[in-house]
Amino acid sequence: MPRKRATIREVAQATGLSPAAVSYALRGLQVSEETMERVRAAAAELGYEADPIARALASGKTGMIGVLCGSLEDLWQQSLAVGISRGLREKDRYALILDAVGDPARERTLAQQLRDQRVDGLIVQPVDPAATFWAALCESVPVVTIGDGLAGAGAAGEVVFDNRKGVTLALEHLHALGHHRIGVLTPTKASTPDRPADLHVSAEGERLGLDITVATAPHGLAAATEVAGRLLGGDRPTAVFCFSDSIAYGVYAAAAERGLSIPGDVSVMGYDAHPMSGLLSPGLTTVDWNIGGIVRAAVRLVSAAADGGARRRRVVQLPTLRERASVSPPAA
Amino acid sequence: MPRKRATIREVAQATGLSPAAVSYALRGLQVSEETMERVRAAAAELGYEADPIARALASGKTGMIGVLCGSLEDLWQQSLAVGISRGLREKDRYALILDAVGDPARERTLAQQLRDQRVDGLIVQPVDPAATFWAALCESVPVVTIGDGLAGAGAAGEVVFDNRKGVTLALEHLHALGHHRIGVLTPTKASTPDRPADLHVSAEGERLGLDITVATAPHGLAAATEVAGRLLGGDRPTAVFCFSDSIAYGVYAAAAERGLSIPGDVSVMGYDAHPMSGLLSPGLTTVDWNIGGIVRAAVRLVSAAADGGARRRRVVQLPTLRERASVSPPAA
DNA sequence: TCGGGCTTGTGAACCGATTCAGTGATGCGT
DNA sequence: ACGCATCACTGAATCGGTTCACAAGCCCGA
Numbered sequence: 001m002p003r004k005r006a007t008i009r010e011v012a013q014a015t016g017l018s019p020a021a022v023s024y025a026l027r028g029l030q031v032s033e034e035t036m037e038r039v040r041a042a043a044a045e046l047g048y049e050a051d052p053i054a055r056a057l058a059s060g061k062t063g064m065i066g067v068l069c070g071s072l073e074d075l076w077q078q079s080l081a082v083g084i085s086r087g088l089r090e091k092d093r094y095a096l097i098l099d100a101v102g103d104p105a106r107e108r109t110l111a112q113q114l115r116d117q118r119v120d121g122l123i124v125q126p127v128d129p130a131a132t133f134w135a136a137l138c139e140s141v142p143v144v145t146i147g148d149g150l151a152g153a154g155a156a157g158e159v160v161f162d163n164r165k166g167v168t169l170a171l172e173h174l175h176a177l178g179h180h181r182i183g184v185l186t187p188t189k190a191s192t193p194d195r196p197a198d199l200h201v202s203a204e205g206e207r208l209g210l211d212i213t214v215a216t217a218p219h220g221l222a223a224a225t226e227v228a229g230r231l232l233g234g235d236r237p238t239a240v241f242c243f244s245d246s247i248a249y250g251v252y253a254a255a256a257e258r259g260l261s262i263p264g265d266v267s268v269m270g271y272d273a274h275p276m277s278g279l280l281s282p283g284l285t286t287v288d289w290n291i292g293g294i295v296r297a298a299v300r301l302v303s304a305a306a307d308g309g310a311r312r313r314r315v316v317q318l319p320t321l322r323e324r325a326s327v328s329p330p331a332a
Numbered sequence: 333m334p335r336k337r338a339t340i341r342e343v344a345q346a347t348g349l350s351p352a353a354v355s356y357a358l359r360g361l362q363v364s365e366e367t368m369e370r371v372r373a374a375a376a377e378l379g380y381e382a383d384p385i386a387r388a389l390a391s392g393k394t395g396m397i398g399v400l401c402g403s404l405e406d407l408w409q410q411s412l413a414v415g416i417s418r419g420l421r422e423k424d425r426y427a428l429i430l431d432a433v434g435d436p437a438r439e440r441t442l443a444q445q446l447r448d449q450r451v452d453g454l455i456v457q458p459v460d461p462a463a464t465f466w467a468a469l470c471e472s473v474p475v476v477t478i479g480d481g482l483a484g485a486g487a488a489g490e491v492v493f494d495n496r497k498g499v500t501l502a503l504e505h506l507h508a509l510g511h512h513r514i515g516v517l518t519p520t521k522a523s524t525p526d527r528p529a530d531l532h533v534s535a536e537g538e539r540l541g542l543d544i545t546v547a548t549a550p551h552g553l554a555a556a557t558e559v560a561g562r563l564l565g566g567d568r569p570t571a572v573f574c575f576s577d578s579i580a581y582g583v584y585a586a587a588a589e590r591g592l593s594i595p596g597d598v599s600v601m602g603y604d605a606h607p608m609s610g611l612l613s614p615g616l617t618t619v620d621w622n623i624g625g626i627v628r629a630a631v632r633l634v635s636a637a638a639d640g641g642a643r644r645r646r647v648v649q650l651p652t653l654r655e656r657a658s659v660s661p662p663a664a
Numbered sequence: 665t666c667g668g669g670c671t672t673g674t675g676a677a678c679c680g681a682t683t684c685a686g687t688g689a690t691g692c693g694t
Numbered sequence: 695a696c697g698c699a700t701c702a703c704t705g706a707a708t709c710g711g712t713t714c715a716c717a718a719g720c721c722c723g724a
Contacts, residue, residue: 007680018704023682032702049448053394054680056385057709072414075407075608082404085429094428094449097417116381117426221607249611275553276407279581281588281613339710350674355712363672386710389679
């Protein structure tokens with residue numbers, strides 16, 4: 001039968017000490033080596049394991065980190081979440097993973113629920129970095145962002161992508177091969193049309209003299225396929241640059257539906273470098289963000305902040321171009 | 333500034349009631365309509381939100397469900413975890429997602445940590461369903477399994493796959509097309525070589541007079557590719573049946589490395605029906621388990637059990653064959 | 665009018681830790 | 695020998711709810 005868990009009082013009784021002493025001893029504080037040993041032995045004997053709930057109530061620390069993803073339909077974000085969960089577990093913390101499904105309102109709700117849940121910290125990949133509630137949130141719990149920063153809302157840490165560089169890498173690659181009319185698919189996000197990434201696209205496009213059409217698409221395969229289909233119908237561009245590999249998968253599907261060949265009829269570029277992208281045929285040429293480094297940085301920053309350590313740290317990730325076969329010069 | 337949260341006592345004070353009354357009122361118990369209204373108003377006024385930690389300590393319910401996956405390298409299990417997380421959130425619960433990375437020892441450790449964390453229930457996709465610790469675990473927390481049952485350990489619910497049917501579907505399909513020498517790749521799991529799925533394979537293989545070679549492979553792309561490469565080297569089978577789509581992806585990669593064409597040189601079958609499988613070329617023929625139904629069933633079972641409701645329920649999932657282009661008759 | 669049964673509501677114990685202020689005892693310098 | 699730290703440990707308060715046992719008020723039937 002599931003006998004009740006031992007409490008700290010029982011351990012105290014067994015050792016003839018006060019509960020306070022036991023509490024200290026188990027955390028290696030304020031007591032003599034000898035008592036510590038005695039307590040440890042008794043605890044092991046009774047199978048005592050501190051109750052995390054009671055501990056959380058008393059100490060104010062839950063050991064939990066909220067992970068709020070912009071959209072878990074995106075396979076890359078799934079990998080990110082899984083990686084973070086593992087990384088956190090290694091630091092004796094648990095990840096509470098939630099999905100905003102690309103909806104700013106939902107993002108707001110979930111962020112607040114997470115705070116109400118008393119997480120020690122938050123890792124967020126913001127859907128709407130310009131929303132005003134972030135500032136208040138940052139004051140009640142340390143927030144680490146991945147991707148887009150929070151515009152001075154006071155995040156405890158930021159892992160930012162050099163999107164300028166990423167966009168340049170992609171567009172220059174296409175430009176160098178002779179592409180001129182380029183379709184860009186960005187994830188459905190906040191209603192602010194002037195997001196930095198979009199700005200980079202138009203700036204770079206202008207610099208290179210490109211003719212760019214921007215559309216937004218969700219990460220989900222079915223939905224992305226539909227949007228891509230519209231882009232590929234009619235007077236289509238010679239190349240499509242997608243702001244996530246998951247969206248690029250939608251372009252592959254749409255191209256297949258219409259009997260278009262990649263890169264013969266249309267070149268495709270991604271942004272992420274998910275492992276699956278190398279498996280497609282043709283392999284997806286994409287911008288690689290070194291997911292492992294991002295995960296490690298985020299975990300490190302949030303742990304430090306949750307422990308009350310260093311704040312306001314900023315880590316910049318640099319992208320590299322991963323050339324595969326989905327891009328070629330446009331048909332003459 | 334982040335002003336301190338309001339407590340139940342403050343709400344009590346504001347309404348002139350006792351904390352107990354407020355506690356009842358907010359949960360819609362034991363009080364008059366009118367008081368309830370008054371309490372609600374005061375709570376809203378003060379921005380009161382019950383502290384989940386304190387509530388958990390007092391009531392013994394954390395609102396959290398542990399989700400222990402066999403291996404999150406498997407994209408299908410990732411989808412499963414994401415789906416469960418969403419489904420649980422809709423029931424006002426949080427999912428604590430952990431990854432056993434295919435290691436029985438780690439599975440055991442994590443399962444116990446999850447229990448120590450006081451989750452209200454557990455959804456497990458067991459790596460080693462025959463391990464003995466499950467029985468003890470099932471007594472201290474309701475456990476719902478997905479995939480393999482727990483051999484009478486007393487799970488509160490089970491969502492089982494009719495693997496017999498799935499294997500039959502796959503092998504009969506291959507057999508009908510004329511395949512005889514078939515390689516089978518099963519996920520690296522517990523050391524018990526007599527797992528039900530394996531038994532089904534040999535039983536069906538015998539029934540159909542097939543020549544079957546079984547090997548185990550991890551879900552990760554790189555590792556699976558390596559194992560698949562060995563299978564494809566030398567005297568290779570005419571078809572490979574993989575017990576997860578993720579492993580099949582490894583076969584695709586290995587085939588590409590060796591310049592083998594699918595299905596020309598070797599046919600490939602998967603088991604899962606991950607969305608990506610339709611995107612590969614050739615599209616992966618696979619056994620479809622209706623992931624949505626599995627997610628809903630698991631969420632329903634675990635919620636019911638956590639609420640102290642019905643136990644020992646068993647839901648059986650039936651597979652369907654999803655034919656695409658990765659299988660053809662063997663070369664003469 | 666009395667007693668029984670509901671309905672509302674109260675007070676206090678309790679969940680299981682942490683932490684603060686304080687108490688002897690010991691060690692140390694002078 | 696005295697004052698002063700330091701060390702090891704204790705008692706009690708605290709975190710913020712839930713829940714149990716009980717009480718007051720009310721209605722109703724006999």
